[in-house]
Amino acid sequence: MSRMLRAGAIMAAGTMVSRVTGFVRTMVLAYAIGTAALGDSYNAAYAIPYSILDLLLLGVLSSVIVPMIVRAQQNDPDGGQAYEQRLLTVATVTLVGVAVLAVFAAPLLIDLYTDWAPGSRRFEVGVTLARFILPQLAFFGVGAVAGAILNTRDRYGAPMWAPVLNNLVVICVFVAYAVMSPAKDDIERVSNGELALLGLGTTAGIVAQAAVLIVALRRAGFSFVPRFDLWNARLGEMAKAGVWTIGYVIVTQLGFVLTTNLSSAAGNEVLGHGISPYTLAFQLFQLPYGIIGVSVITAMLPRMSRAVGEGRLHDVRSEFGSSVKLVCALMVPVSLLLMVLGPAITVPIYGHGANSVADAVYIGNVLQVYGLALVPFSVFQLLLRVFYSFGDTRTPVFVGAGTTAVNAALMVVFYVLLPAAYAVMGLALAYAIAYGLGAVLAWWLAARRVQGLGGWSVGMALTRMYLASLPTAVLALAAVWVVTQVFGGLGFVNSLIVLSVGGGLGLLLYLGVAHRMRIPEVNSIVGMVARRVGR
Template structure:
């Protein structure tokens, strides 16, 4: 666990800075464009290239490419260097072609992810998409570079590079707000020049992120040399393995498409309670997952892959169980605190510029529901890496299909049965139930594969973590009640709630967990104490 903890700590530091600057980026952007018509148009336009990237290469990187690079590094006389160069060459060509085709099809793509939009909103969204869609190429090239770096156990650059992207986007959003002012949040008055600044500025941030990752490759001895030898690229093996990954991503994105269309439909009924609210709440939900779980997952996959290749199944189970406990030790209190303090978080971040306190509170209500999903969602992602370590991309497809079926059914029910204002909260609840169910099924299947995942020990550990976290949640709830009794909810009172409720609550949790001798907390406390004592 100590090696994973150290590697995770390096990544978590970069990810934390990345997510914090991402907080600022999201807040400044929301202040500039709001959560009404223009906000929805931008969020849909921004989401499409991320979806296309996931469909075409994102899922393949983690499930197929990383294990294949590791095998080639071990088997090839040159340590896999030529294979890495072919991968980068073919990936770059393919991504540029995809980006160009996506720009040409911007109109149909926007139509696919929107519901009931008038001509003006569709026109603005398409214009933004044409400026933003080229980032597919740069995002993908950077991701390939990050995957190669991870196989060399270099995790810092992939975790720190997004910080530059956030800084660029913060600057763009500030300039946009200064130039456009209040008119910049109104879709009827936004100008072509405003849209150019917003769209091209968004892509510029991804370009900067890509350049940092490509430059970092030189430190591990990678020298880009175009190689087009398809026969030696292992495309046949990759294709056979990746076909299931494409199916997995396609099914997942089908679920996302359904959610997006339902959320945009809800926004048409109640302005401000639509796709932007769901999108912003989901981004904040991803903060603790990105800082804590992604770091552990990234460090675990190469280690589990090597253990599988060496036939050490017991090590795979130990790595997984250790990873779950290490992830959960901070996600358990984070999830409970989000359920209590969600509106305080979003009011502090979003109640500025062209945003209102009511809009910020609504995003916080959605975030509270997402808090329920934090632990099961993260454990589900860890379980998928068990299958990927075996080169099995078929089982995750079956799990994804089950998740999407449950999520789509519950989301559709929420859309038609709930009052319009509560639809997006219902979508978040559907997401939660889907991942709770999916995690239970995935655990049984993965446990059979490795002959045990230490379920009893993990369950006992999680139970102790929740017991230690309950007093922290109670403190946060008490601070929330007292603050609301004394003053109205605004940015200042929200800051007090977070500092007193969240800060004191987390310290209390760590103290109780340390006294309960939860080993993961003791390891974290010991590592921090050792750093401070130097």
């Protein structure tokens, strides 16, 4: 537990700063271009390269590439260095080619991901932005492989801190746009030069991020030499192991395409209720998981892979149990606070400039629904790493396919039944229900694989965490009620009051109650923080 906490703390600190600067980035984005037509076009173009990378690389990275790098480091005479060089060579050449093709295919991609009519202003602006943003595919992908190699060498700092530079670059770009552009959020007036500033500036952030990771890799003792002896790259083994992961990613991306089409269609009917509210609420929903869950998973997977390779199933069970309890110790209260404080969170962040307070409140309403999904989504992601540690990429495909199928069916049902003004909230509800069911299925299958996951112990721990969180939820509800009744709404200042009382004092209350209830994971976190403050 202490080793996981130390590794998690390093990554969580970098991720925290990254997410805070990400907050500022989205604040400046909403201020500069809003969440209506221009904001929707930008967010659609911005999402496409990440979807392509997820399809080609990111899903395979954690499930296949990391375990293979670990095995090469353990078994190859040179400690896996030649294998890592071949891997980086293949990634670089492939992703440069994909980036070039994607730029030419930008109109087809925008047509695929949105419900906008070709020739419409939203469509044309989306295509222009996509052509400026899609070149980042090569830089982001190479940086991701470099980060994976660093993680297998227990170098967690740079992969977690590099996105901070990316965010700072993009913040400067959007500030420049807000200051210099006469068009602001008016999609009819925005010029190609202004779109180039937004698009190329976004790509410049990824270039800076990749550069940091490559420098860190060199400092870790890795010397990159292009290697084209691909017969030694174990591509066949990687393809065999990765085909199921790619299948899983394809399934999830089909679900994402449906989501962007439904949300863009809703935005056509109600301005400001389309892709942008979905994207911004989803980013905030992912924030706690990104800070806590990703940090724990990144440290957990290499250790679980080594334990599986050495036949130590009891260590796999122990590693998973410690991880899920550690993650949920913070996810449980945060999920309840998101459900209560959604609009109070989003108004100070997004209720400025081109965005109205009403627009920000709607983003908060979507975030409230997403709060339901935080714990099941986090547990689901942890469970997938159990399969990946065994080199099993097939089972997650079937689990993911079932989850995505349920999500897609519910999204369509809610989109049809709900008014357009509530359609994006319905998409978030479908997501929460689907991942709750997916976590149950994944748990059952993973428990069979490792001969039990300690379900009773984890269930009792979660029950105690929810009980410890109830006073926090009550305090947050009381803060919202008092402020809205006395001051008449959630403006900027009122939202900060609600956040200070319901969020700040609420979390302190949870830590105090959990400490009195002797929840070990919370006590470990409090003890670690107290020791660091004491220094």
